[in-house]
Amino acid sequence: MLSKETSRSTEPLRKADINIKLSEFEIPPMQDIMLVGKKAPIGPEAVRQMVDAVSPDQYEIVRLNDHEVFEAVVLKKSLLKLLPKEKLLSVVIEEGNRIANENMVVKAQINITIQVSRTVDL
Amino acid sequence: MHMVKNIMSQKLYTIGPLTGVSRAATIMERSGIGCLPVVDEGKLVGIITSRDIRGSHPNRLVADAMTRDVVTIPPTASIWEAKELMEKYKIERLVVVDEKSIVGIVTKAQIMAGLSKYIDSLTGLNKAEVFYERARQLLKESHEIAVIFLDVDNFGLINKEYGHVYGDNILRKVAVILDKLVDKNRDTLCRYAGDEFAVVTTRPLEEAEKFALQLVMAFANEKWPAEIKITISVGVAGGRRSGIRNLNEDSSYIVKNLINMASLASTKAKKLKRPVVVVDAIEFKEMVRKQEFVYDNLK
Structure with missing residues (x-):
């Protein structure tokens, strides 16, 4: 024989777990280079506004008129003291092209090591 | 305009x-x-x-x-x-x-x-306003222009003898023949009024005369309904622009004079039973002074 149900149904218990992950906001929030896709959610003008507000005079925007994936490259000016712009851009764009499509904004961290070997007369 | x-x-x-x-x-x-x-x-x-x-x-x-x-x-x-x-x-x-x-x-x-207000509803060609505008524009751009004025011979008689519906069909066919022959890059064709058509062209005067003869020949070779013969008389006028004082006023004046000279030349062609009469090239600068002389020669 089945026992009669005596307990009343109660409201479901609702709880909230809060997990907090704190870290320092990176200034600037972008890294060394940013490649802006042609159909990305932000375009070069928006990037310029952001960069100028957060890190004035530290970045340069290069518009790419004929590239099939990227519309612009934003790069840290200090990198250009280490490498000429054309050489740096051609490498970064070529590598970015391998992994990105026109809807993406890709950020790149660049480490440049200059190797110098000099000989002096004794 | x-x-x-x-x-x-x-x-x-x-x-x-x-x-x-x-x-x-x-x-x-x-x-x-x-x-x-x-x-x-x-x-x-x-x-x-x-x-x-x-x-x-x-x-x-x-x-x-x-x-x-x-x-x-x-x-x-x-x-x-x-x-x-x-x-x-x-x-x-x-x-x-x-x-x-x-x-x-x-x-x-x-x-x-x-x-669309400047398209002739019967023939589908430009109205005269387009012709004037194009001529003025060509003068503004320093082109040498010529005006070819074409008049269908005895059109009034055709209308009376065969009726206006037949006359309208003739005008439509005339428009088709002319439209096929003009070079859109050089010539602007319009139905000027009634049975009169006009072309403003950047062809040099000699070439414009040859082109006018080509138009006349096209009519001679065409087969028309009821086996009647349709012919046209053509007047050509052209010249060079120099010493123009006020581009807007003078260009309008030049265009009006060219069309007037070409229409008188077509009347002269009709009278002389010649297919084409050409008004020699003149300097527009001097046209004001020579105007009477030119008209006298055409009469």
């Missing part, structure tokens, strides 16, 4: 370059318009069209979605100039700019509606 300012939309909506694309889309949708000029500190910096919006992410700024090279036109330009600009750049709207400020937008639909 019909100018852009007479047909353009003057109620103007503009947008700033740092506004979002989705905001631009909302304004365009609510206002029922297809584009917005982008203005930064009073200066026109671009234009955003519905096509630009379709091709952009809605999160973007207008500055990152707009077309930067804006094709503009002054309000005093003619609707034909506007049409040519639209065809040249394959666009459907022009921003109308008076000196540096935007005064309106003109669309392809507005231009086509304006132009």
